[in-house]
Amino acid sequence: MTKILLVEDDPALGFVIKDNLTIRGFAVSLCKDGEEGYEAFSKGKFDLCILDVMLPRKDGFTLASQIREKDTRVPVLFLTAKSMAEDRIAGFRAGGDDYIVKPFSMEELMLRMEVFLRRSQPTSTEETLRIGHYVFDCRNLVLLHPSGPRTLTHKEAEVLKLLCTHRDRVLKREEILKSIWGDDDYFMGRSLDVFISKLRKYLKSDPAIEIVNYHGVGFRLQTQP
Amino acid sequence: MTKILLVEDDPALGFVIKDNLTIRGFAVSLCKDGEEGYEAFSKGKFDLCILDVMLPRKDGFTLASQIREKDTRVPVLFLTAKSMAEDRIAGFRAGGDDYIVKPFSMEELMLRMEVFLRRSQPTSTEETLRIGHYVFDCRNLVLLHPSGPRTLTHKEAEVLKLLCTHRDRVLKREEILKSIWGDDDYFMGRSLDVFISKLRKYLKSDPAIEIVNYHGVGFRLQTQP
DNA sequence: AATGAATGTTAATGACTTGTTAATCCAGTC
DNA sequence: GACTGGATTAACAAGTCATTAACATTCATT
Numbered sequence: 181m182t183k184i185l186l187v188e189d190d191p192a193l194g195f196v197i198k199d200n201l202t203i204r205g206f207a208v209s210l211c212k213d214g215e216e217g218y219e220a221f222s223k224g225k226f227d228l229c230i231l232d233v234m235l236p237r238k239d240g241f242t243l244a245s246q247i248r249e250k251d252t253r254v255p256v257l258f259l260t261a262k263s264m265a266e267d268r269i270a271g272f273r274a275g276g277d278d279y280i281v282k283p284f285s286m287e288e289l290m291l292r293m294e295v296f297l298r299r300s301q302p303t304s305t306e307e308t309l310r311i312g313h314y315v316f317d318c319r320n321l322v323l324l325h326p327s328g329p330r331t332l333t334h335k336e337a338e339v340l341k342l343l344c345t346h347r348d349r350v351l352k353r354e355e356i357l358k359s360i361w362g363d364d365d366y367f368m369g370r371s372l373d374v375f376i377s378k379l380r381k382y383l384k385s386d387p388a389i390e391i392v393n394y395h396g397v398g399f400r401l402q403t404q405p
Numbered sequence: 406m407t408k409i410l411l412v413e414d415d416p417a418l419g420f421v422i423k424d425n426l427t428i429r430g431f432a433v434s435l436c437k438d439g440e441e442g443y444e445a446f447s448k449g450k451f452d453l454c455i456l457d458v459m460l461p462r463k464d465g466f467t468l469a470s471q472i473r474e475k476d477t478r479v480p481v482l483f484l485t486a487k488s489m490a491e492d493r494i495a496g497f498r499a500g501g502d503d504y505i506v507k508p509f510s511m512e513e514l515m516l517r518m519e520v521f522l523r524r525s526q527p528t529s530t531e532e533t534l535r536i537g538h539y540v541f542d543c544r545n546l547v548l549l550h551p552s553g554p555r556t557l558t559h560k561e562a563e564v565l566k567l568l569c570t571h572r573d574r575v576l577k578r579e580e581i582l583k584s585i586w587g588d589d590d591y592f593m594g595r596s597l598d599v600f601i602s603k604l605r606k607y608l609k610s611d612p613a614i615e616i617v618n619y620h621g622v623g624f625r626l627q628t629q630p
Numbered sequence: 631a632a633t634g635a636a637t638g639t640t641a642a643t644g645a646c647t648t649g650t651t652a653a654t655c656c657a658g659t660c
Numbered sequence: 661g662a663c664t665g666g667a668t669t670a671a672c673a674a675g676t677c678a679t680t681a682a683c684a685t686t687c688a689t690t
Contacts, residue, residue, distance in 0.1 A: 248416065333666060348515075350545045370648085371668055377650060394546060395647065395676050396559055403511075558677060595637090596679055602639055620636065620687055 183207045184293075185226040187217035187243065188259065189235050193282075197230070200286045214238025221247055228293060232259045233279075257292060259284075281326040288324050291315050309344045312389040312403055316340060327385045335360070336382075339375045343391065343401035352398040408432045409518075410451040412442035412468065413484065414460050418507075422455070425511045439463025446472055453518060454481045458504075482517060484509075506551040513549050516540050534569045537614040537628055541565060552610045560585070561607075564600045568616065568626040577623040 184206050188194035191212070198208045209224065211217040213236040221229070229247060231240040244256045258279035280289060291308060292315060309316040315324040321337045323330045332340065338360050343351065353372065361367045376391055376399060383389045390402045409431045413419035416437070423433045434449065436442040438461040446454070454472060456465035469481045483504035505514060516533060517540060534541040540549040543566055546557045557565065563585050568576065581597060601616055601624060608614045615627045 335667065348545075369667095369669060373648060374650080374668080376648090380649090393648065393676095394556070397546070400545065560678065594679060595681090598637060599639080599679080601637090605638090618637065618686095 182227045183209070183225065185209050185211070185217065185221055185224070185229040187211045187214065187230070187235060187240070188232045189213055190232070197286075197289070200289075212236075214240070214243045217243050218246055221250065226254060229254060229256045230259065230289075230293075231256060234261065279326065284326075285329065288329060291317060291324055309341070311340075311344055311347075311383070311401070312386040314383065314386060314389070316344065323382060325385050330382055332382070335371075336375055336378060339372070340379055343379075343399065347401045347403050350394050350398050350400045354398075356398065406432050407452045408434070408450065410434050410436070410442065410446055410449070410454045412436045412439065412455070412460060412465070413457045414438055415457070422511075422514070425514075437461075439465070439468045442468055443471055446475070451479060454479060455484065455514075455518075456481060457484045459486065504551070509551075510554065513554060516542055516547075516549055534566070536565075536569055536572075536608070536626070537611040539608065539611060539614070541569065548607060550610050555607055557607070560596075561600055561603060564597070565604055568604075568624065572626045572628050575619050575623050575625045579623075581623065 184201055186194065186197060186201070186208050188197065188210065189212050194210050194212065198210045201208045209220050209226075211220050215237045217229075217231065217235070218238065229244075231243055233240040235243070240258055244258070247254065247256060259282055260279050261282055280292060294308065309318060313325065316322075316337075317324065318337065318341055321332045321334070323332055323340075339356070342356060342359055356372060357367045361371075376393075380391055383391070388403065392400045392402045394400060409426055411419065411422060411426070411433050413422065413435065414437050419435050419437065423435045426433045434445050434451075436445050440462045442454075442456065442460070443463065454469075456468055458465040460468070465483055469483070472479065472481060484507055485504050486507055505517060519533060534543060538550060541547075542549065543562065546559070546562045548555045548557055548565075564581070567581060567584055578597065586596075601618075605616050608616070613628065617625045617627050619625065
């Protein structure tokens with residue numbers, strides 16, 4: 181049984197999340213402020229923490245770093261309001277923890293949790309890909325990001341998946357064309373470029389992610405600046 | 406499973422590196438100071454160590470030499486701040502270990518790790534060439550150096566690769582032209598010289614590396630003084 | 631030193647590749 | 661048979677890069 185520590189002061193939101201997670205088979209401990217969260221964490225063993233950032237009696241970031249002192253491995257996921265300063269958020273991105281901007285869908289929360297939980301116990305066959313701070317659900321063609329989810333078309337997804345499974349490597353234009361459009365007739369149109377252009381648009385919320393063109397060669401999904 | 410010992414006191418950076426390496430299939434032990442790093446190394450068996458230089462309770466260099474006492478083969482890679490005195494860095498270059506100047510890209514770290522790991526277990530058909538303190542990734546056309554990465558064009562890469570695979574040997578001008586521009590019609594322009602000029606610019610951060618001209622004959626990539 | 635050839639370097643050129651938007655096509659579907 | 665969503669093409673703007681041009685410098689031989 182996977183145990184979740186949820187610290188959220190807004191009772192409405194807290195119960196919604198707790199119920200949803202419980203239905204999906206998680207054991208959830210709900211705390212309503214930072215101090216209470218810290219006590220709960222000290223006593224129990226948790227597989228994942230979900231912390232609101234704005235909390236009475238001890239904010240989420242402070243709580244997170246105290247949790248880190250006790251356990252360097254446990255994944256911590258923040259819930260933040262949209263009004264939060266971008267640079268503060270950027271800081272936490274860099275720190276490696278994930279965060280979700282309110283309002284969010286349960287689907288999004290679940291996907292992000294899955295990523296974290298899989299990291300600690302690497303088991304199942306991949307169905308979701310991480311691309312920077314995006315999460316791409318290949319199966320449902322959904323690309324998730326705090327700024328909102330987006331459903332991709334079939335071909336968009338194929339191109340993204342191919343780039344993603346070869347991330348940080350240059351894929352020759354011809355390799356991509358062969359892989360997606362088949363090799364019998366060589367494809368002369370500009371379709372690929374149009375898809376690249378679209379994907380760039382979809383991925384532009386994370387500045388660390390870039391599809392780089394190697395002139396005369398091909399493309400590369402760059403995940404490191 | 407390749408095991409990595411990572412000693413880094415800055416939690417933000419430590420977790421980023423750890424996560425990135427974990428995603429790429431390495432088993433990472435993260436320690437937050439020199440003493441802890443030493444204990445971890447004494448207990449476990451590691452294939453590679455990544456040490457920050459500035460560490461609480463025992464600096465990276467001291468830790469490295471203690472590690473060397475126990476294991477003369479394990480590769481050690483340093484992370485250093487840019488502010489570090491150049492001569493100190495030079496000393497460690499001479500000692501044979503590699504180092505990476507912060508801030509660095511994960512791509513750079515990965516490539517340098519690959520070089521070390523290949524040295525101990527020569528396996529894959531990787532297409533990276535070492536040129537002094539540069540690392541040249543032929544496939545992605547990326548030339549890495551602590552002062553920063555640079556993407557080469559197709560032809561630049563061809564010339565560099567040719568020089569590099571014949572390093573310390575004089576390549577006749579005609580040999581190069583034939584090899585890269587084809588031999589049917591002899592090439593009369595000055596393109597080759599322009600590329601040599603560019604490559605010299607790219608390689609000038611390492612004074613030990615030089616493209617030498619043998620007047621009337623050809624060029625030589627000199628890696629030994 | 632004088633000479634002409636070879637090389638070093640920078641900037642300009644022009645062919646080609648890529649980015650992007652809008653229009654068009656096309657296959658399902660109602 | 662019109663509608664709809666998505667793939668493809670058209671068309672043009674923008675960018676990249678190998679090559680050339682032009683001029684400076686070095687070299688080998690006298």
